[in-house]
Amino acid sequence: MYDEEDLRAIREGHEEWEEETLGPTLDRFGERKKQFTTDTEGHEVDRLYTPDDVAEQEYDEDLGFPGEKPFTRGPYPTMYRGRLWTMRQYAGFGTAEETNERFRYLIDNGSSGLSMAFDLPTQMGYDSDDAMAAGEVGKSGVAIDSLDDMETVFDGIPLDEVSTSMTINAPASVLLAMYVAVGDKQGVDRSELRGTIQNDILKEYAARNTFIFPPEPSMRIITDIFEFCADEVPSFNTISISGYHIREAGSTAAQEIAFTLADGIEYVERAIEAGQDVDEFAPQLSFFFASYNNILEEVAKFRAARRMWARIMEERFGAEDPNSMKLKFHTQTAGSTLTAQQIENNVVRVAYQALAAVLGGTQSLHTNGKDEALSLPTEESVRTALRTQQILAHESGAADTIDPLAGSYYVESLTDDLEAEATQLIEDIDERGGMRQSIEDQWVQRQIQDVAFERQEEIEEGERVIVGVNEFQSDDEVDEDDLAEVDEEDEQRQIERLDAMRDDRDEEDVEESLDALRDACASDANVMPYIVDAVKAYATTGEICDAMRDVFGKHTGA
Numbered sequence: 001m002y003d004e005e006d007l008r009a010i011r012e013g014h015e016e017w018e019e020e021t022l023g024p025t026l027d028r029f030g031e032r033k034k035q036f037t038t039d040t041e042g043h044e045v046d047r048l049y050t051p052d053d054v055a056e057q058e059y060d061e062d063l064g065f066p067g068e069k070p071f072t073r074g075p076y077p078t079m080y081r082g083r084l085w086t087m088r089q090y091a092g093f094g095t096a097e098e099t100n101e102r103f104r105y106l107i108d109n110g111s112s113g114l115s116m117a118f119d120l121p122t123q124m125g126y127d128s129d130d131a132m133a134a135g136e137v138g139k140s141g142v143a144i145d146s147l148d149d150m151e152t153v154f155d156g157i158p159l160d161e162v163s164t165s166m167t168i169n170a171p172a173s174v175l176l177a178m179y180v181a182v183g184d185k186q187g188v189d190r191s192e193l194r195g196t197i198q199n200d201i202l203k204e205y206a207a208r209n210t211f212i213f214p215p216e217p218s219m220r221i222i223t224d225i226f227e228f229c230a231d232e233v234p235s236f237n238t239i240s241i242s243g244y245h246i247r248e249a250g251s252t253a254a255q256e257i258a259f260t261l262a263d264g265i266e267y268v269e270r271a272i273e274a275g276q277d278v279d280e281f282a283p284q285l286s287f288f289f290a291s292y293n294n295i296l297e298e299v300a301k302f303r304a305a306r307r308m309w310a311r312i313m314e315e316r317f318g319a320e321d322p323n324s325m326k327l328k329f330h331t332q333t334a335g336s337t338l339t340a341q342q343i344e345n346n347v348v349r350v351a352y353q354a355l356a357a358v359l360g361g362t363q364s365l366h367t368n369g370k371d372e373a374l375s376l377p378t379e380e381s382v383r384t385a386l387r388t389q390q391i392l393a394h395e396s397g398a399a400d401t402i403d404p405l406a407g408s409y410y411v412e413s414l415t416d417d418l419e420a421e422a423t424q425l426i427e428d429i430d431e432r433g434g435m436r437q438s439i440e441d442q443w444v445q446r447q448i449q450d451v452a453f454e455r456q457e458e459i460e461e462g463e464r465v466i467v468g469v470n471e472f473q474s475d476d477e478v479d480e481d482d483l484a485e486v487d488e489e490d491e492q493r494q495i496e497r498l499d500a501m502r503d504d505r506d507e508e509d510v511e512e513s514l515d516a517l518r519d520a521c522a523s524d525a526n527v528m529p530y531i532v533d534a535v536k537a538y539a540t541t542g543e544i545c546d547a548m549r550d551v552f553g554k555h556t557g558a
C-alpha cells in the first residue's frame with residue numbers, strides 16, 4: 001500500500017530513531033523484559049510496527065470491504081451499525097422446568113439468543129435412568145430424555161422468535177430432530193427455525209471427548225444433517241466448527257485457527273464426496289472460537305480466520321456463492337482464564353475478552369460468569385455477564401464503526417503472521433492425510449499438549465503473571481453461600497418425569513420407529529427423517545442412540 005520510496009524513507013527513519021532517540025533511553029532504562037510475546041508461546045512482539053511491516057499487504061486482496069471477499073473486515077456490510085452481535089448466554093441445568101425459567105429470565109434481561117447446555121448423559125446419548133448417568137443428571141446442563149423435556153424447555157418461547165444454539169455433538173441429530181418436532185407442534189414453519197447445533201465430532205475426538213460412534217458413521221450422520229437441513233430447515237446452522245475447546249485444551253491462537261479450519265475442510269470434503277453441492281450447504285456452516293486475554297492477538301486471530309476461510313472455500317473447493325466463503329462465528333470468553341482466587345477480577349477479564357471478540361467482529365457472544373471457576377453461575381453473576389455485553393454494545397463505542405483496528409500496523413502484521421502460521425499447519429495436516437487422520441494418529445493432540453505443558457511451566461515459574469494467583473495474591477476467600485448449589489433431588493425428579501412419559505406413550509409406535517431407524521442406519525438413506533419420526537413417537541434420547549449404536553457400534557477411545 002506504500003510505494004518503494006515511502007518505504008525506504010520509513011526504514012531510514014526507523015533506523016535513525018533507533019540510534020538517536022531510542023538508543024539513549026534503552027541504555028539508561030532498558031526494558032521490562034528481554035522478550036515480549038503474544039499470549040501464545042513463540043510469537044515475538046516487536047517494539048514498534050511501521051508501514052514496513054505491512055508492506056506486502058494488498059488492500060483489495062487481503063482486506064477488502066465489509067461484506068465482501070475475503071471478509072477480513074467482517075461478513076456484513078454494516079456490521080454492528082446494522083445489527084448488534086447476538087448476546088447468547090450459555091445456560092441450562094437441572095430439569096427442563098428450571099432451564100425454561102432461566103431462559104425466560106435471560107430473555108427478560110435482554111439476551112437476544114438462547115444457548116442450551118446439556119448434561120453429560122444427554123451428550124453421551126444415555127437416559128437419566130441409565131446406570132451410566134448416575135450422579136450426572138442435570139449437572140453440567142439440562143437433562144433431555146425425550147421430546148417431552150424439549151417441549152417443556154421451550155414452553156412459552158415461540159421458536160419463530162428466537163434463535164437457539166445447542167451444544168450437542170454426538171447426538172446432535174437427535175436434539176435437532178426434537179427442536180424441529182417442537183417447532184412442528186408450535187405450528188412454526190421449518191424454514192423459520194433459526195439456530196445452531198454444535199455437531200462438531202472431530203474436535204470431540206481431539207479435545208472434548210463426548211463421542212459415541214466411531215469416526216466413519218459419525219461423519220456420515222453429519223453429512224446427512226447437512227443435506228436434511230438444506231432441504232428442510234434452510235436457515236439453521238448445521239454445525240459450529242469449534243476452536244474453543246482446542247484453545248481451552250492449551251493450543252496457541254494459530255493452532256486454534258488451523259485445527260478448526262482443518263476440521264472444517266474435512267467436513268466440506270465429506271459432504272462433497274457424498275454428492276452435495278458446496279454452495280448448497282456451506283452458507284450454513286458456522287464457527288466458534290475462544291477469546292483470551294491478549295486483546296490484539298485475538299482481534300488478529302478472528303480477522304485471519306475469516307480471510308483464510310474465504311480463500312479455502314473459493315480456491316480449494318471452488319465455492320461460487322460469497323455466502324459460502326463468509327466465516328461467521330460465535331465467541332465465548334475463555335473459561336480457563338477465570339481464577340478461583342479474587343473472583344471479582346474475572347469480571348474484568350471477561351470484559352476485555354468480550355471487547356476483543358467485538359473488535360474482531362464476532363456474530364454471537366457468551367460472556368462467562370465471574371464464579372464459573374467454582375460453580376454454575378448464580379443468577380446475579382449471569383446478569384453481570386450479560387450487562388458486560390450491553391455496556392460494550394451501548395456505552396463503549398466499540399460497535400459504532402466497522403473493524404476499527406484495521407490499519408493498525410501491529411494488528412495487520414499479526415493478522416498476516418497468524419494466517420501464515422496457520423496456513424503452514426494446515427499444509428502439515430494435508431501432508432499427514434487430513435485432519436481425521438492426524439487426530440487418529442494423536443498428532444493434533446500432541447501439538448496441543450506440548451504448548452499446554454509449556455504454558456503451565458511458565459505459570460509455575462512465575463514467567464507468566466496471573467493476577468491474584470502467582471502475583472498480587474490476597475487472603476480473601478469466597479463465601480460458599482454466594483455460590484450456586486446444584487439441587488441433588490433433580491436426578492430423582494427427572495427419572496420420575498421420564499417414567500411418567502414412558503407410561504403415556506404408545507410402545508408399538510416407539511418400537512416401529514426404532515426398527516425403521518436401525519434399517520436406515522444400515523442402508524445409505526438419510527437418517528434424519530427416521531430420527532424425527534422416532535422423536536415424535538417419544539422414543540428417548542437413550543433409545544434412539546442405542547438403536548444407532550446397534551448398527552454403528554461404539555467408539556471407545558480416540
Ligand SMILES: C[C@H](C(=O)O)C(=O)SCCNC(=O)CCNC(=O)[C@H](O)C(C)(C)COP(=O)(O)OP(=O)(O)OC[C@H]1O[C@@H](n2cnc3c(N)ncnc32)[C@H](O)[C@@H]1OP(=O)(O)O
Nearest residue numbers: 076078079082083086115165196237286328329330363364
Ligand atoms: C464451552 C461449551 C461446552 O463445551 O460445553 C460450549 O461449547 S458453548 C458453545 C455455545 N455455542 C454457541 O452458542 C454457538 C452460537 N452460534 C451461532 O449463533 C451461529 O452459529 C452464528 C455464529 C452464525 C451466529 O448466528 P446468529 O443468528 O446469532 O447471528 P447471524 O450473524 O447469523 O445474524 C442473524 C441474522 O441477522 C442478519 N444480520 C446480522 N448482522 C446484520 C447486519 N449488519 N445487517 C443486516 N443483517 C444482519 C444475518 O444475515 C442473519 O440473517 P439471515 O440468517 O437471514 O442471513
